[in-house]
Amino acid sequence: MREALQRFARNRLAVFGACVLIGLLVLVAISPLVFPGDPFRLAGKPLQAPDRVFLFGTDTLGRDVAAGIAYGARTSLLIGVGATLSAIVFGAMVGGFAGYYRGGVEIVLMRVTEFFQTIPAFVLAILIVAILSPSVSSEIIAIAAVSWPGIARLVRGEFVALGGREFVQACAGLGASDARIIFRHMLPNCASSIIAVGSLLIGTSILTEAGLAFLGLGDPNVMSWGLIISAGRAVLRSAWWICTFPGIAILLTVLGVNLVGDGLNEALNPKLARR
């Protein structure tokens, strides 16, 4: 593990990505201090250009864009991480069962997985949020529902490969239960691949969340980057700052997540990276 960290630290782009993400976390932590009060509060005159008081200007209703970005970061991270974790848990379960038991179980589970992969992800997400009514939890459910098939296929592949390895057979020969073999031996051995793919998934989830919020399918009571952009798109030409700054925030975050994900992938699977 220490070697992996060293390899990660040597990757400059990954370190840059990690810095961006740490900065984002700091922003989330200090936002109540810097921007006390509700981000939906009308702070000043509408459509003020960026100045010393309102660093990123105000939107059509006079809300502080900077405060919106700070509070929106929390939403983005919450949904990005929450949806990814749910997708990993569910996907690993499906893929794990399929890869461990093979046979009929595998056929059924993998056909279901493929079925989910054939539906355009964003359309399915819109549909689920629309049915469940927009809220943070329904966004998490929707994004997880469109992201788990990739994880399931990855874990299934790893499990099939690991199942033939002698240490798994040795464990079965000791009399170990299925649960022990799966959780003690097989899952830890594919953890590095899951972490690498999962970290990239966070970026996708944040983008999907912004898209949903832009379409008005985000939680209307929770500030998010997609919501600000959605509110500002009508005045894009006269008040560029409303859409631009949350856009940059999304760009930086997703870039940071992807750089960290790539860095993790190379650090945890050094043989793959050197090719």
Added chain:
Amino acid sequence: MNDMPMNDVVLELEKLNIALPPGADRAHAATDIDLVLRAGEVTCLIGESGSGKSLVARSILGLLPGPHVRVSSGRILFEGQDLARATPAQMRKVRGARISMIFQEPMTALNPLHTIGRQIGEVLRIHTKLGAAARRARVIELLESVHLPEPAQLLRSFPHQLSGGQRQRAMIAMALALRPRLLIADEPTTALDVTTQAQILKLIRDLQHQHGTAVLFITHDFGVVADIADTVAVLQKGTLVEQGRTAQVLGHPAHPYTQALIAAVPKLMPPPVRAPNTAPFVVQARDVRKTYGARGFFGGRVTHALDGVSIELRRGETLGLVGESGSGKSTLARAITRLMTVDSGEILLSGRDIARMTRLQLRPYRKRVQMVFQDPYGSLDPRQRVVDIIAEGPIIHGTQPELARDEARALLALVGLDPSAANRFAHEFSGGQRQRIGIARALALRPEVLVADEPVSALDVSVQAQVLALLADVKARLHLSMLFVTHDLRVALQVCDRIAVMQRGRVVEVAPTAEIYGAPKHPYTKALFAALPGANWQETVYA
């Protein structure tokens, strides 16, 4: 061999150094190698794994896995050219045409999507101006020269349709297509069965005599050296410690390392006659059958991995299970440990049939039969500490985890490992040490029967001897019965009380070791003994 005059020098290595990347276990894979290869001679480069022998061979063809592994100094002189300094374009002219190479694994060295005819023809297409018809004729001629049956048909075959020995013959045909002056063979027979190995060695020998090719033969097997080499060079950790004529080096090794290596080769000599074991049976397999493949409408090939096998293992006995790949010996080992189920037949463990038991019923019986696996790299969980690997069995069977870990630490001493090994991970150990960990894991459950599936075939000879000694020691101390699966008759003769010879899913002969050595009855057993590499050499040395 010796009647030839001093032959022309074909290739000369001068103070060759091969650098390893920083952080490797040593700075140079090879240090100051001086080696001369002559026309019409087979030079064997012998060494244990990690000695750098393959890298030396690859450096000649410029096939080192760069950029970190590279020739750092020295010269590789071939036909007046220094190959260490040759440009890629110059190297391409040499490769395949003037120097060619055959590899260990004939399956992966051939392109599975191309026919044999096309692959051999490709060499001719690159290096000659022959037309399509002429190429085809030449390929058929080549396939005939390596004694492949029906060459005209073989042209259209794909690699997977050939057996391992046939693939290696095709590789040799390809390597010799342009009559190279030097043939480099990197462990070409290691992946093959002994009977096939004997044929391939003879083929290389014959062709080399016909064409006067110089051969650099990489191997770790002294038996092979005795059979094929004119001169031998012994490589230890990248340094040539001894070289000379084969008879000289094998008969009177000068360097202590060579002496130790030769001493570690299991002796091919009549084992002592042991008193017959009359203890009760602990394992009995009766008419066990197992078939692979072929379900569904379209038939397909059915493999009878076990075709009515019956064996008995007595308490305190070591029964050897000997056979070539595909004989079903590993399948039988896995059936007896119930790592897989059989189609029919009984497997009695102290009189109880375990062949049909469910997993739950099987649990209490699991710990009575334990297995030691072949692959010391794949059989230990890379993410677990050694102490947890060993303690896992007892913990599964209800021992308190703390107690089980203490016992695991005690077991480390029993298998000859330092107590500090407990908290390290498997990848920090060498192959032999890992195999000790695997043995400790099997012993942790205090089994009655140890099933060892090729436990030493992935190890170097010197390590092999140590692991075999350890197995014999724990077996005697803990009064175990052992089923010892191996493809190596020498090893079987050394450790087993009785030997069962398997061929194509059947046991063709079972007899006490001394009897099977002195008077093998079945033709297949005789063939196995006849094919043993280096048989003559050891008979002269130890007679």
